[in-house]
Amino acid sequence: MTLSNLNTNKFIPFSVNISDYALPSSFTFPYYYTPHPLATIAMDELQAYLEKQTEWPHDFNQMGKMFAVLVVKNSQGDIGYLASFCDEPTQGAQDNHPDFFVDAIANPCQTDDLIDKIASLRAEIAQHKNASGYLQLQHTVRQKHLESEQQISDLQQRNAKAKATRKQARRDMESKLGVSINEAQLQDFISDLGAQSSREKRALKALKQQWQVEIMTLNDALKVEQSVIDDMERQWAKLNESLTIESQKSCLFLNQAGVEKSLYDLFNYQSQSQSQDQEQRPISGSVLATNSASNTNSTPVISSTHVMNSTPIANSSEQNLPKLLQAAFSQQLTPIALGEFWWGASPYAQIRQHKNLYPVCQSKCFEILEHMLEGISTDPSPLEQTPSHNKALDIVYEDDTLVVVNKPAEFLSVSGKYISDSVQARMQARYPNATGPLIVHRLDMSTSGLLVLTLTAEANKHVQNQFIERSVEKRYTALLEGVIQQQSGVITLPMCGDLTDRPRQMVCHEQGRGAETTYQVVSSKNHRTKIHLFPKTGRTHQLRVHCAHQAGLNTPIVGDDLYGFKDSRLHLHAGYLKFVHPVSGETLEFEVAADF
Structure with a gap:
């Protein structure tokens, strides 16, 4: 690819x-897909350019x-394509980029006045x-607090020492009663001590009042002084809120019918829809589904796995x-297929693989x-x-209390909104009289x-506690x-969790929960490594x-479509368990070798 053409x-x-190459009959499902051959060719051409530019x-x-590339028809x-990259929206950011990439949607110039006001007010606050x-x-107040x-x-x-001295003096005088002093003299002495105590208390009270x-x-x-600053900061916060709203209103999205909606309108509509129609717009998860009830895929609907965002x-x-579709609709181009990939070094917190394909970020893009x-x-x-349809579920162990199964890959542990087949569902059918979860x-x-x-609630609690207390021994086998x-x-x-890109997880030393894994290499062959993993904790995707993470083994598991590269399956197998039987107290060990 050259700029001249x-x-x-x-x-x-x-x-x-x-x-x-035949054109696809429908557009790419954006949140989980295998690229159409035309999208693959377009990505190859873009990558070839990036290699040499x-x-x-x-x-x-x-x-x-x-x-990303969007294959389009004029x-x-x-047939050709549009190209895009994801970048932070900053003024002038496009100036240094090759001009064949599609333009940003947001127009920061429309909010320049607000940005200038915010910057000016921020400077005034700092001043x-x-x-x-x-x-x-501020320094004087702190010093006076310390002095007081x-x-x-x-x-x-000093008062405490004086009190102790008076107490001892009283005991000494009381010991002299009937020897060298009489009762009247003792009472006069005690009265003098009381007066001294009262003077000390009044002095302490006066000192406190003086400092107060x-x-x-x-x-x-x-x-x-602080109220002036507080007023300015409240004004600054309002300006920031106005900037957010104006930025959202100035960010306009087209669809193929030429209908234009702002980011502000889209999320206001979503918020109203959530409150007015919870049943039609269920809230949880993160994928774009298709309306199968009408036997057409023309209208995207919310699936059970999408978390509705109240704000962008x-x-x-x-x-x-969104940028590619905006460019296509603006130029009267028809979208045909999509391909998206990462190029370059990975950020530290998230895991990205060079040249790997990625789906559209559901958390950020769904409403748009x-x-x-x-x-x-x-x-x-x-x-x-x-x-999991037609996959067998092997029973490894079974008694009146426990069942241990060997779950195949691509098989749910519990049923989902649209996929009912799961280990739990099959076991409920097999053991209809079982109690507990x-x-x-x-x-x-x-x-x-x-x-x-x-198969009983009591046994469930007993075994679950073993997992919670980390007394269960677990070993996983993975191919890296x-x-x-x-x-x-x-x-x-x-x-x-990466809240901006569910269901991905991320490494975070500030907000993350501790996670520990011991590993031991088993063998290496054909530039792949079989390894045993012993998790001490049980974090999601740990x-x-x-x-996969650069500060871990820096080598993804074969077939990991979230943190590595797609393959026939995720090559991760829970092959060994050791725990105590909830009724007999016997130690149970189970081992099933991985089939890779």
Whole structure:
């Protein structure tokens, strides 16, 4: 690809003959897909350009970017594609980018006045906070607090010593009663001691009142200064809120019918819909589904696995597919197929693989694409198919209390909204008289291996407590996409959910929960490594993240479509369990070898 053969309207013709490729009958389901061959060719061409280009100053070895291509057809029937990359929306950011990439949707110039006001007010706030008089007043208040505490403490200590002295003096005088003094003399002495105590208490009270008045006067002066700053910060917050709303209103999205909706309108509509029609718009999860009830895929609907956002996630308008569709509809181009890939180094927290394909970010794009894809036929959602259909569920162990099964890969532990077939469902059918929840723990749908179920509520609680107390011994087997040099070790990387890109997990040393995995290499062959994994904790996707992350093994599990590369299956198997029988107290051990 060269800049000279690119059209100014962003339409990029293929550089190879594509006449042998049939066009797809429907558009790519954006949240889980295998790219159409034309999208693959377009991505190859874009990657070839990225390999050789020199005009873009960005260092992809330091931080990569997400790129995408949209195969399109123009009004003359020519097939080509549009190209995009995901970047932070900043003023002037497009100036240094090759001009054949589609433009940003948001127009920051429309909010320049607000941005200037916010910056000016922020500077004014900083000026007030750093003013010498304000800083000196704060310092004086702190010093007076310290002085008052010290003086009051010193006086309290002196009073305590005086009290002890008086107490001893009274005991001494009482011992002299009837020897050298009489009762009247003793009472006079005690009265003098009481008067001394009263004077000391009054002095302490007066000192406290003196400091209270002085500090209150200083605090009043400080409050006057602080109120000015508080007023400005409230004004700044309102301007920021106005900027957010105006930015959302200025960010306009087209669909193929030419209907334009702003980011603000889309999310206001979603919020109203959530409150008015919860049944038609269920809230949980994160995929775009198709309306199978009408036997058409033309209208996207919300599936049970999408979490409705009340406000847009930052950078939503800068995601690739919205920008590509915007460019296509603006230029009267028909969208045909999508392909998206990561190019360059991975960020630390999230896991991205160079040149790997990725689906559209559901958390950021769903509400936007629901509008932009309206009326466009999309492929059926693979996420709503039942991959466990006709798969056998092997019983490894069975008694009146326990069942241990060997769950196949791509088999749900518990039923979902649209996929009812699961280990739990089959066990409920097999043991209709069982009590309690049956399921003790879960395995990811893609993970195969040993799963424990209980047939009574008491047994469930007993075995579940063993998992909670981490007394259950577990061993997983994985096949990694590379060679591991260190034969054994421990990975400790704290993890949390990526709220901007569910269901992915991320490494976070600030907010993440502790996660620990011990590993031991079993063998290496054909540039792949079989490994045993011993999780001490049970965080979501822990083993997958610990293997793939650059601070872990930096080698993804074969077939990991979230943190690595797609394959025939996720090569992760729960092969060994050891725990105590909830009734007999006998130690049980189960082992089923991985089939890879």
